[in-house]
Amino acid sequence: MTTPYPDPNDARTGVTLTTAVDVDARRALVEGTSTPALDGIDAIEVLANAPGTPGFVAGAPRQRTLLVRLLRGPVPAGLGADEVLVLGGVRPDPLVKPVRVEWAYPADALAGGESSAPVDPLPGVTPADRRLVERTTGAGERAGVLVIRTSSSGDWSTYVLKLLGPGGVGVPDGFDEPLAQAAFTFTVDCPSDLDCRIDLACPPVEATSPVLDYLARDYDALRTRLLDRVATLVPDWTDRNPADPGVMLVELFAAMGDRLAAWQDGVAAEAYLGTARRRTSVRRHARLLDYRMHDGCSARTWLVLTSAADVVLPAGTPAADAPDPSSPPATGPVTAVDVVESGGVVFETCATVRVRPARNQLWLHSWGDPEHCLPAGATSAFVAREPGDADPELRAGDVLVLAPLGPDGSVLTGDPTRRHAVRLDRDPVVHTDPLSERSVVLELHWSGADALPVPLPVAERAEDGSARVVAVALANVVLADHGGTVAGERLDPPQVPVGATYRPRLRRIGLAWADPSPVVLASAAGALVPDPRTAVAELELDDDSRTWLPRPDLLASGRLAADVVVETESDGASRLRFGDGVSGRRPVAGTTPTATYRLGGGTAGNVGPGTLARLLSRPGATVPDGLTVTNPLPAVGGVDAEPIAEVRELAPHAFRTQLRAVTSDDYAAVAMRDPAVQRAVARRRWSGSWYAQEVTVDPRADRAGDPAVPAAISAVLEVRRMAGVDVELARPVYVPLEIVLGVCVAPGYQRADIAAALARAFSAGRLPDGRRGFFHPDNFTFGQSLFLSDVVATAMAVPGVAWVDVGDDGTGLRFRRLGRAPAGEVARGRIDAAAREVLRADTDPSNPENGRFTPLLRGRA
Known part of the structure; x- marks a missing residue:
């Protein structure tokens, strides 16, 4: 029978005592005691069974048979393989470790004793095993010898053999606990000149001098060390009263040392960006790396x-x-x-402003439309006043806040998400509306940078069907x-x-x-x-x-x-x-x-x-x-x-920032730093006399016509260009598209409604809800392809579209560049664009050369 590998942490294994107890002294003590009569392991013999050695038996394994000799004997009845453990081993080899006990029997059961015959059969025991025991033991001693067969011969380390009590717990009855285990090695074929006995003597400890803490740097530690030193130099001075002059001097020196140590630590820490703790030090280190904290x-x-009344409010x-x-009222200003x-x-005004009553509130004008709404992206609006009202004197550069009114007619109770500030980029244009009480109408216009982000309702239908204005413009703004x-x-x-x-x-x-x-x-x-x-x-x-x-x-x-x-x-x-x-x-x-x-x-x-x-x-x-x-x-x-940790992380990278443009990619990267630029590409070309960098810029749609954008980009590129290199700005190469889709209208929908919905979805502007149309200029940039799957998905997302037909095979369907023969775009599923090309399909009847999208509707009329 083979026992499982013992767990060293198992409580039944107990504590290994072989290295902590003098076994020879304990054995002598047990042998000299007759009451109670204790037994224990006297010695463990590993039978080498090597050829040529006395007692060699062919067929018996080598170094796997252990003879456990007891002090008194006989071997307790019931002591078998389950009550024997072999612990140890360092070699990570499953064939060697762990060492399991295959069987364990008294020696007289294998080879017979003086008055007993061998027991036959014994599980796992062979005739060779019996002969081996006969040759290595005498008949008179076999009653006190336990023969153990192990699964392997182990490694070169020291093992511990333990004898356990019934059920594998504790020690056998009548056994001394320290002598119920013994250390041994399997390597008996390799004799050593060294004594295997473990020396457990306690060597004397050399007296050492008191430990001096050279890292004592604060007041308490320095005071203690100074008093210890003084006690060594002047042993007769034992007064530790704080009022004693000596103690006072010690404390003064400790305080001075504490300050000096703090300065030393501070200088060492503040000398490096990675360890500095003061913002001033971190700021100066970052400035050396050209990073401004x-x-x-x-x-x-x-x-x-x-x-x-008219009031001038100073800055x-x-x-x-x-x-x-809950605070008490103020007694003064x-x-x-x-x-x-x-x-x-508290906020303070940044400029002097003249407050005029005529600018308190200007009504937006809907020209009689009872459901007028300024769409998202709008850059113009109308305000109206009565002829007798004072002129608000609006001029280019004035800032107005457009806001809806709340239920009580107040701006603050209106929808805050629809309020928006705009700056007029030109003087208002005066119009007249004879059908309105407020017949003087001013047309306001602002730049695309201030385009409305969300729609703004201007008027709603009143009970009598007329238009009731629900939005105003506030012009006393600073x-x-x-x-x-x-x-x-x-x-x-x-x-x-x-x-x-x-x-x-x-x-x-x-x-x-x-x-x-x-x-x-x-x-x-x-x-x-x-x-x-x-x-x-x-x-x-x-x-x-x-x-x-x-x-x-x-x-x-x-x-x-x-x-x-x-x-x-x-x-x-x-x-x-x-x-x-x-x-x-x-x-x-x-x-x-x-x-x-x-x-x-x-x-x-x-x-x-x-x-x-x-x-x-x-x-x-x-x-x-x-x-x-x-x-x-x-x-x-x-x-x-800015947190100090963030400066430590970013400042080293700021030093690597390149402030010049060398390659074409550098010029494009500089241009794209302008927030008005969506993307830029550059190429190096020969002008006929020298090389020039041609930078093609794709501006955002709301800044496409702003002359300040190319001027700002040219100024930045001029600073960073290499000497001897000219920089030229170029417009993108716009590629018009011709797209004709076959659209099947689902039952229950009208063609006209589906046509209008498709026109909105594939428009080049902003939708009423503020989203971009499919062909909005900001949706396409240099080298960006148009995928047929995106076109089909957008069309199918329109309610009422049953399916979409695509093709370019003479049936009237188109998916190609405008004015070009088909080049396999449908088969590829996309229309590709070159590095400086931008695809567009404005579907503008006034400018058909800018591309068009046309749905061929089929189904219900």
Whole structure:
């Protein structure tokens, strides 16, 4: 019988004691004890059974027969293979490890004893095994010998043989537990000159000197080490009272060591970008890699003002959110600083604005259409006024907010998702409508950058069937950004020292950073996209002689330039760094600069529409009566300071940014950085005298006719082009298509309705819901193929289309380039375009050369 491989963690195996107990001493103790009479393993003999050795028996296995000799004997009855375990082995070979016990019998059962005959048969025992036991044991000793047959001869490591009690638990009855196991090796054929006895003597431990912690760098550790040292040098001084002069000196030295260690650690950590912890250090390391770390940016929004009289509102006028109803009422004028410190939100106007009552609210005009709606993508609208009303004096560059009215006739209760700000790109055109009470009509137009993102309902049908206008244009609009002004505050420390570096800090935290881009932009949407990379600190210093303005650094500042660098830390504190007389002006000793700065910025300024509801007083100016403010659009663009972990990741890559264009791909990549460009490709061609880079640009549809786009791209390419290389801009090569599909109309639908739906689906403009038509210019760019499967899928998505026929075989169906013979486009399932070609099918009757899509309807009339 073969026992399973024992689990070393099995509780029945117990703990291996052979390496922790002096077996010889334990054996002598057991042999000398008669009460109780204990038994145990005296020795384990491995029968080599090698040819030529005494007792060799042919047919018996080598090194697999173990003779376990007991101290007293006889072998307990019932001790068999299930009560024997062989543990150990290091070789990962399933033929060697584990070593299993195949059978275990007393020696007198195999070879007979003095007064007993052999037992026959015994499972697993062969005649060779019996002869082997006869030759290696005497008849008088066999009663105290257990013969064990193992499954293998093991490896060279030391094994442990354990005798277990009934059921494989504990030790056999009458056995001493330490002597119920013994260590042995199978490699008896390889004798060794070394003593196999394990030395369990405990060697003496050498006395060592006290452990000195050379990493002790804080106050407590340094104080302890200094007192230990003093106790060694002056053993008679045992006073540890804090008032003792010696203890005081030790504590002073420990405090100084703590500060020096902190400085050393700080210098080592701040010296590298990967370990620096202060924002100032990370900012300077990143600047060396040509990466500018930003400190956040203030949010922007459009404020709408309403007034009963003409009012000029200066730049910097604060507007705040409504006060907390639970807060006590203010006893005096509320300032921007009061609101900020109380946790409110303050925005300040970016430009001076003239508020006129005629601009409070202009009604959109529907020309009598009771269901008029400005579609998504619209760039024009009409407003109307009565002849006796004051002229709103709208001009190019004015910003208007188009908004639907709510059920109560208020803008703030209308749908906020349909409000949109536009900037007029031309002066309004005056029209007249004799059929309307408001007969003076102004036609407004704005650029494609401000195209409506969603449809705007202008009028709805009244109960009498007339058109009731439900949308207005708000024209008293001014841009504002997040932040409240603190004026005339002293710095900390207030005075410039003599002969020392002046590094003051602002007394308040939360300095605002804002994009210095001009307020007058090409579009209203562009004004609400501030760039945190170009944001500067909203700070101004005055030392009674000159005004100091913030700069990102002083590398380009002259020795007389009144520039200052603001360095903000993670806790919001801002320190100021002045020039040294070489890079930037040095402040005059003894002067006391005062700071005017703004508090705010970050994502806290991204407030929702209708949040800003009150105007605040400024020093020396009060809010005129009857003047109200609100923000119908949400504030956007607020960004928190850039995390240090992000700078560590991005700054090394900024150093690898290429600021020149060498290959054609470089020129195309530079052109595509312009947000108005959908895609660009470039090629190098010979002009007849020299090489030139021809850059073909595919602009976005809403900027296709904007002359500012090619001018901006040419300016950027001019800076990055290689010397001796000309750069030319080219328009895409538009490829008109001719597509004729056979469309079967499903029962229950009219052909005219299906034709109109297909015309909308395959149009080159925007659909009424704001989605692009299939052939919208922004859906195709250079080298983009038209797949027949996409055309069929779009047609099948139209309700009422049963199936679609395609082909180009003389049946009237077409899928090809306009004016070209078929070239296997249907078989390939696509119309390919070259690298500078753009596919188009405008289906414009006035311009048939731009391609067309025609459905051949079949089925119901």
